[in-house]
Amino acid sequence: MKTSLRALAEKLNCRLIGDGSISVTAVSSLQSANSQSLVFVEDAQHLDTTFRSSAGAVIAGEFAAANTDSGKPLLISTQPRLAFARAAKLLRGHPPKHGIHPSAIVPDSAKLGSNVTIGARAILGEHVKVGDKTTIAAGSVIGGGVVLGSHCRIDANVTIYPGTTLGDRVIVQAGAVLGSEGFGYVRDSATGRYEQFPQIGRLVIEDDVEIGANSTIDRGALDETRIRRGTKIDNLVHIGHNVAIGENVVIAAQTGLSGSTVVEDNVIIGGQVGIADHVRIEAGAILGAQSGIPTKKVIRGKGVVFWGTPARPIREYLKELAFLSRATKKER
Numbered sequence: 001m002k003t004s005l006r007a008l009a010e011k012l013n014c015r016l017i018g019d020g021s022i023s024v025t026a027v028s029s030l031q032s033a034n035s036q037s038l039v040f041v042e043d044a045q046h047l048d049t050t051f052r053s054s055a056g057a058v059i060a061g062e063f064a065a066a067n068t069d070s071g072k073p074l075l076i077s078t079q080p081r082l083a084f085a086r087a088a089k090l091l092r093g094h095p096p097k098h099g100i101h102p103s104a105i106v107p108d109s110a111k112l113g114s115n116v117t118i119g120a121r122a123i124l125g126e127h128v129k130v131g132d133k134t135t136i137a138a139g140s141v142i143g144g145g146v147v148l149g150s151h152c153r154i155d156a157n158v159t160i161y162p163g164t165t166l167g168d169r170v171i172v173q174a175g176a177v178l179g180s181e182g183f184g185y186v187r188d189s190a191t192g193r194y195e196q197f198p199q200i201g202r203l204v205i206e207d208d209v210e211i212g213a214n215s216t217i218d219r220g221a222l223d224e225t226r227i228r229r230g231t232k233i234d235n236l237v238h239i240g241h242n243v244a245i246g247e248n249v250v251i252a253a254q255t256g257l258s259g260s261t262v263v264e265d266n267v268i269i270g271g272q273v274g275i276a277d278h279v280r281i282e283a284g285a286i287l288g289a290q291s292g293i294p295t296k297k298v299i300r301g302k303g304v305v306f307w308g309t310p311a312r313p314i315r316e317y318l319k320e321l322a323f324l325s326r327a328t329k330k331e332r
Helices: 005-012 044-052 080-091 314-331
Strands: 015-017 037-041 057-060 074-076 164-166 177-180 185-187 194-196 202-205 216-218 224-227 305-307
Touching: 005 015, 005 074, 005 080, 037 044, 037 080, 044 057, 057 080, 164 177, 177 202, 202 216, 216 224, 305 314
Parallel strands: 037 057, 057 074, 164 202, 177 216, 202 224
Antiparallel strands: 015 074, 185 194
C-alpha cells in the first residue's frame, strides 16, 4: 500500500526530516530493504549501518535528528520500534472486499453491522451480533447468541461457543477455540466415577485483545471467564474456567492457567509456564519460562522476575542453584 512519508508522519505523530513526497510501500529488515522500504533503528551505534542500507526511509529516535546529510528521509519518534509496528499496519495491503460468501451460513436472526466480511463455509448461529468492519474467515463457527464487536478479525477455522462476547478490535488467529466447557469434575466416592460439574457460565473478551493460533479459553463454570483490555495471548495457550486476566497482560506460548486463577494488570508470563488453580499473580510480576506455580500461591512483586518450580524470585533461585553446584562438587 503506497503512502507518502508526509502522510505517514502525520498518522504516526512523527517529525519528518527530509523529502516528504517520497513514498514507501512496506516495512522491512535492513537486509531485505529496497528503495520503497521503511526500516527503523533504535540506537545510535547502528545508525551508519541503517543509512548504508537500500531502504527508502528510516524511523529513528531523536539521536538521529542531526544527521540531515544522510541522504535518507527520517521519521523521528520517541519510540521508534512502536512507530515501526504502527507503520506496518498502515502499509498492510487492502482488506478483502466486504460481503458474505455464497457458501457461508448466516441465519436471518443474525445482526450484521456495516462492511462485515464472512468467508467461505463460515457458519453463524441464531441471534449472533457482528459489529462494523469485522471479518470472519473461512470455516469459522460462531455459536448462537455470540456478540462480536467492531473491527474484529476472526481467522480461519476458529470456533466460538455460545455465551461468548468479544469487544472491539479483537484478533483471534486460526484454530482457536473460545468458550468451550471447562475441565471440572466431581468424584462419586461410592463408585469412583467422575461427573462433570456444571459449565454454564460465559466468556468475555474485552477490547484490543489478541489470541494466538490454536489457543483455547474455557467459559466460566457458573459465572464468567474474563480477559481484559489489551491482553496479548500467544499460540497454544490454554486458559481454564473462571480465570480472570487483567489489562495489558502478555502470555507466551504453551502456557497453561488452571481454573479460578487471577492474573492482575501488566503481568508478563513466559513460555511453558504452568499455573495451578486458585493462584493469584499480582500486578507487574514477571514469570520466567517453564516456571511452576502451585495451588493457591500468591505471586507479588512489580517488576520482579520469578523462576523455577515452585516459582520464586530469580535471585533466590540462582542462589539455590549455586549452592547445589557447590555441594555437588564437594561430594565428588
